[in-house]
Amino acid sequence: MTEATALLRALAQAEDELHKLSGRLVDIAGEEERLRARLAEADKSFAQRKEEHRKLRLAAQERTAEADATDAKIREYQRKLDHDIVPYKEMEFLREQIQIMRAKLDQLSEEALALMEAVEEDTKKLRENEASYREQRGHLEEELQRLQRRREEINREEESVEARRRELVAQLPTPLRQHYEKLRARIPNPVAYVNGQTCGGCHLRLAEATLLKLQEGREVVTCEHCARFLVLPWG
Numbered sequence: 001m002t003e004a005t006a007l008l009r010a011l012a013q014a015e016d017e018l019h020k021l022s023g024r025l026v027d028i029a030g031e032e033e034r035l036r037a038r039l040a041e042a043d044k045s046f047a048q049r050k051e052e053h054r055k056l057r058l059a060a061q062e063r064t065a066e067a068d069a070t071d072a073k074i075r076e077y078q079r080k081l082d083h084d085i086v087p088y089k090e091m092e093f094l095r096e097q098i099q100i101m102r103a104k105l106d107q108l109s110e111e112a113l114a115l116m117e118a119v120e121e122d123t124k125k126l127r128e129n130e131a132s133y134r135e136q137r138g139h140l141e142e143e144l145q146r147l148q149r150r151r152e153e154i155n156r157e158e159e160s161v162e163a164r165r166r167e168l169v170a171q172l173p174t175p176l177r178q179h180y181e182k183l184r185a186r187i188p189n190p191v192a193y194v195n196g197q198t199c200g201g202c203h204l205r206l207a208e209a210t211l212l213k214l215q216e217g218r219e220v221v222t223c224e225h226c227a228r229f230l231v232l233p234w235g
């Protein structure tokens with residue numbers, strides 16, 4: 001194996017590593033997206049839960065206010081009956097109204113009480129829901145931070161492989177380096193492994209003569225289709 005071939009093999013390896021690292025970055029981005037969607041979902045459902053509770057509380061308040069208003073009205077009518085001079089017909093009407101309102105007040109008070117109890121019960125549940133929501137959110141945030149650290153690690157690894165790749169390129173004899181740079185401007189992997197009888201870069205079948213030259217290993221060989229440098233996956 002010539003020195004140039006050894007360099008090209010090392011380059012193929014570096015390109016391969018870079019390819020894998022960028023694939024992992026894509027995976028991480030996908031995972032982050034899924035986690036963010038779960039965070040948004042958790043936020044949304046807890047907001048709905050709080051809204052439910054708010055409505056229940058509001059219903060209890062409204063029922064209580066209604067009971068209070070009915071109670072005030074009964075007192076007002078009663079006061080009229082007790083202290084004012086009212087015509088007989090109106091007196092009858094007021095008495096009848098008081099009776100109706102008392103029945104209504106009983107029902108309203110009962111409902112208001114039941115609602116207040118429900119609010120109290122739901123407040124406890126809401127606290128539990130909030131605790132598990134916070135916990136879930138915490139886990140998801142942690143997971144996102146873990147991915148963030150992983151991404152930074154991969155970025156550093158990428159930088160170091162990229163530096164190695166550039167060093168290797170710098171060591172190539174000038175004509176090879178120029179060819180490499182020309183290819184690299186278009187494609188991420190100017191050096192391809194031979195895969196059976198095909199070029200690992202363009203996947204086209206290689207000529208017998210090309211394969212033979214490769215096996216002899218005396219010179220640098222390029223793919224006749226895509227012009228990539230070719231290296232054997234072994235040796």
Ligand SMILES: [Zn+2]
Pocket residue numbers: 192199200201202203204223224225226227228
């Ligand atoms: Zn090719």
